[in-house]
Amino acid sequence: MTERSTPRLFSRGSWPEASRVADILRKETIGGALLLAGALAALVWANSPWSESYFALTDTKVGPAALHLDLSLAKWAADGLLAVFFFVAGLELKREFVAGDLRDPRRAAVPIAAAVGGVVAPAVIYLAVNLSAADGDGRGWAIPTATDIAFALAVLAVVGRHLPSALRTFLLTLAVVDDLIAIVIIAVFYTQDLAVLPLALSLLPILAFGFLTHRGVRSWWLLLPLAFTAWGLMHASGVHATVAGVLLGFAVPVRARPGDPSAGLAEHFEHRVRPLSAGVAVPVFAFMAAGVAVGGLSGLGAALTDAVSTGIVIGLIAGKVFGILGATYLVSRFTRASLDEDLSWTDVLGLSLLAGIGFTVSLLIGELAFGADSDRGEYVKVAVLVGSLLAAIGASAVLAARSRVHRRIRESEEVDADADGIPDVYERDS
Template structure:
């Protein structure tokens, strides 16, 4: 036995077999995109985050003012009328914010959506399938839940079925900024794209289901300045003194036709070309307009609308208790808090199930849950649809405002809990992405052979062992 021990001491130890390197995930869900697209999205997110902070601040000021002893002054300011009566544009300040300023918001949304599908990473149908499916699921489930809550109640409650379907990207990004999470860039891009597609679907719903007293001559006339605008931008004309009057004329005639005027903003955005006619330095026309108008949209248009739309008094109309027992409020709360996560996660699972794709390495379904809860923050478009469904200043509209505000707040709190739990994991992934850039200014992670495949690990990454 001693001989065996002695000989074993000189025996070469066996080496444990080394498993082969993990293969990159092909067609991953939430895979990393290209560096130009990631850089552009980062700029957009910074602007939207600042705009989200202003939006939240404007909503808080409106709520405090509307519930203060000076709430009469807030109501008088909202109802103050200005504009040319001969053109039927003698509107209140609140209406100007909803119909006029939000047209700028939807113009930027139209530019962004067209650029994503023409020149962005989403021109690849495999990449576009996930956010589009998630947006559709995230709108269908809340609508069905709202209808289920209000079915059989009678009255006009069912007119608000589309209220909990919208996602407010500025508000959601403001929550992310407060959380200070290291959410991977691919997930941020997904959230932004989902919200942009969500906006397009919402404006389609507004145009189809919330248009009354359609005036066909005005609608036909609105196509004339829209066509002239399209011809000029296709010729790469950038002169504001030519384009702005045509855009205003399109908006005014669309408003006169009975179709909500924000539809004009989307159509004008779709008319702008994305790809440069001749190769050369500098941004294309769509990117040029986006850089010009996104700060106006995020920093002025949306916060001003939030100021006039969020000012609801909880001390009038039976108090908060009566509001929380109304099925309209309950339907909105259930749609935002429950419907959005179910819809977004369910659609994501279905895409994974039928395409045989899987989550990119390092991510989990907890990440998807956090994003789904963030998608339940519906504010700008939800308040707009509430006004269209029930009429501004009505008791039902006040219930809509409380439901949207409370549902968005609870969704934000739940998302904060989930994302805080995942924050340490996000920080580790973010550290891997933010490696030193070479002399070309592009991080190495976007220049590896597996860039864009969703494989976040390097050859020496411990996750490969």
Template sequence: MTETPPGTSRLLGLGSWPEARRIAGILREETVGGALLLAGAVAAMIWANSPWSGTYEALRAFRVGPAALHLDLSLATWAADGLLAIFFFVAGLELKREFVAGDLRQVRRAAVPVAAALGGVIVPAVLYLLLTLGVGASSGAARGWAIPTATDIAFALAVLAVIGRYLPTALRTFLLTLAVVDDLVAIVIIALFYTEHLSVLPLLGALLPLAVFALLVQRRVRAWWLLLPLAAATWALMHASGVHATVAGVLLAFTVPVLRSERSGGPEAGPGLAEHFEHRLRPISAGVAVPVFAFMSAGVSLGGLSGLAGALSDPVAVGVVVGLVAGKPIGIMLATWLVARFTHARLDEGLAWVDVAGLAVLAGIGFTVSLLIGELAFGAGSERDAYVKVAVLTGSLIAALTATVILRLRNRVYRRIHEAETVDRDHDGIPDVYQKRS
């Protein structure tokens, strides 16, 4: 690794110290959420393959909700449409904060994770379509093209916390931002490609509570008894329109202001409303919404080794596994390299391309959103949906194990970088490396 010459732009640089502290806090919460997600998925798999598997399916199919409002939905649907709306609301807040007040408000910093996320969407989709090309249009296999394009934030960060204790802050930030952008792309894909029956009146009706919600948050109103009913009405009308209800979570998030108003002292006066909501809702998203969805979605009966082999021999399953394990890292690495090539940037000091490769492989953990898209593409409970679940679990496991091998080999380098970043000789609470870079 060579030192970056003066005047050369850095790829995956340290960024600012306040941003590093904020990212560290997010990582801690998402790591706990990832552990709960994994526990929920394992519990679902054990239950679905036990003698009591019928009770698991009965639980998923149990319907609850007001029938008059067409919201008498199964618990599995409430988890996919309702709880994941909270997840996407938090993801939307995080993305807006990054681009308005975070280090990614600078175009040169934003270009790398955004390009990497797009590369990690395009290449897996292309590989999936190529591998399912011979199945035939009548089978509907092509509908699953978006399944291997998503990265699971909580699961990936939980793995990273275990295997990459000394990972440089810049790489952690890169993975988090890439995953958030990835989720935004996923919600756009869901809205555009997985909306079959569009009802215009409910969709237009959703704009009214959304507009009132936006007006209130722009005036810095925090009263939950005002905002929560408006958010629920927006979600319900979006659900009735045929557009996947999780889209409402992102739209609501994008209305929330990031910076404090001038009347409150401006941006320097403290955290804005977006950070306030994120602080309140991230534990609910990471600790409840995503783990419950995993529990409701991951349970699939394997039917022993022969059943597992049969599921993984399906072209759709092969496309999903190859997309996650090979497509994601190839797309992310290729896009990152192209950004470096055309901007003449170099990796920051102490980093190497193998570090980026490790994170790119880790991004192949496509659990939560991949399962959601699988259900939308082939129908919840269908035979092909079961194959997709097996493929997503298998691909995510292979990606996690491969990334573990790569990143463990870099552990000694990570430790050296970590020690350099945390040296604080003047005892002012800010690591010296951030002061030198500023």
């Protein structure tokens, strides 16, 4: 076997994929900044002399009681706005595997294996910590398994601008697959009272939504009522309503209809809905969910020494590193693939740390596991915030150093673009 035919991990992908991921990173940088601003505003308000007004706001109920939708604003953010976020995640995942570089099973195997490892290892670590502690509680085992797409991509966009596009695609795909696994976990393990009839009925508007979009229909006055009906029935079934968002995303066609020169509706909806998700849905959820009254240093110490909090923090940092780095290494060993020549395992370490930013979905699972108003629920918020912050700091240190290395490598290459706008290095690889 020649060196050229040796399988490579994170080899350079296609130019369309690289440009698409770069566009997503630009959008998510703004979304990540807004998410962080929302979380900080909630923390400051919840620990200010006016904290009661913050909790009064999040507990304010709105909606029709006759339809059992008289929910608090915090609940609307978790169940409603995050459905928009998961709709975009569903679109992204389907598009990646149908039309992206990851339609090649060899490329798809690495981020999928890494996502699975990044779910299993944190869950095992959390359970090990809590089962060995007298005051442990295993209900929160899924909290450290999640990766926050917006936050992680925002950090990557700031500190990893010169990282190869294959690494950025890897993180994006890993995070989306991770979120898909998280939504399955929520549906299976955090559904307490299942109503079969509403669940079955929710599939009807989803199928109608898919039928219309496959026919090329993009009229909001037809699609939005179907989407909201699917969401409402899913909510009534007892399954977390964000599952409807993922299923609706999967229902949208990626490829255009035969004879249609335009792109499929998945790209159209992603361009329309991603700004709403990154700029409104996720930041508002962060504002509604991140507010926790710490109670000074003593309160912070009590929160972080709790077994649940310890399991979350260690799971988000060590669990993600062991799971993602370990799974990627195992793929390389079993397939006899080696890293692309310009990369090192330090790059993978940095991305593994970055995936430890749980935040949005971790807070959601924490509320489902312990409730938003319980002591343990408050500890979960502190632990997720601290663990995500430490993961972001660690990843930033590693990836900033590696970004400087890759910048020097790129400057040594001939990357000029011709009249077609495609860098020469991609044309040489084609």
